[in-house]
Amino acid sequence: MLMKPIQAQGSTDTSARIRKAHPPVDRAGLDDFVGYQLRLAYIAISRHFAKAMQAVDLTQKQTGVLWLIAANGGVSQISLARELGMDRASMMAIIDRLQNRGLIVRERSRHDGRRQELYLTPKGRKTMARSRKALEKHELWITNRFTPDEVAELMSLLGRIQH
Numbered sequence: 001m002l003m004k005p006i007q008a009q010g011s012t013d014t015s016a017r018i019r020k021a022h023p024p025v026d027r028a029g030l031d032d033f034v035g036y037q038l039r040l041a042y043i044a045i046s047r048h049f050a051k052a053m054q055a056v057d058l059t060q061k062q063t064g065v066l067w068l069i070a071a072n073g074g075v076s077q078i079s080l081a082r083e084l085g086m087d088r089a090s091m092m093a094i095i096d097r098l099q100n101r102g103l104i105v106r107e108r109s110r111h112d113g114r115r116q117e118l119y120l121t122p123k124g125r126k127t128m129a130r131s132r133k134a135l136e137k138h139e140l141w142i143t144n145r146f147t148p149d150e151v152a153e154l155m156s157l158l159g160r161i162q163h
Helices: 012-021 034-052 060-071 077-084 088-100 122-143 148-162
Strands: 104-108 116-120
Touching: 034 122, 060 077, 060 088, 060 116, 060 122, 077 088, 077 116, 088 104, 116 122
Parallel strands: none
Antiparallel strands: 104 116
């Protein structure tokens, strides 16, 4: 019995079959919309971020929360939710996950018994240091596509959308 040789992944034969089975989609001018281009950029950045942060096992939102707690020890969940544009329930879920991993602790405020303050644990500080290094590499992956002047202009332009 003759066996057909197995082709290497990515061979032209395989690529041709994939293209034939999945012909390109006519975007009908969708590429001309800034929002569409921003969405595609966001997807690419999110995928790279997920790979970059895989070793520390943090999502984008978890990283942002951890970062802000590190910079603002004693911050409340409500303040974090407001800063990150999230609802309280979503923030609580993130805080619960970070606490269950031993990265943060909740402490009742000495000034306002109704308020809980958030702090990094020693494990949280180590994870934050590791995530900073991964985030710096991720940021370079983005910014290396531009000159320093283009990065400054891009930051300025994106800032206009946010406000």
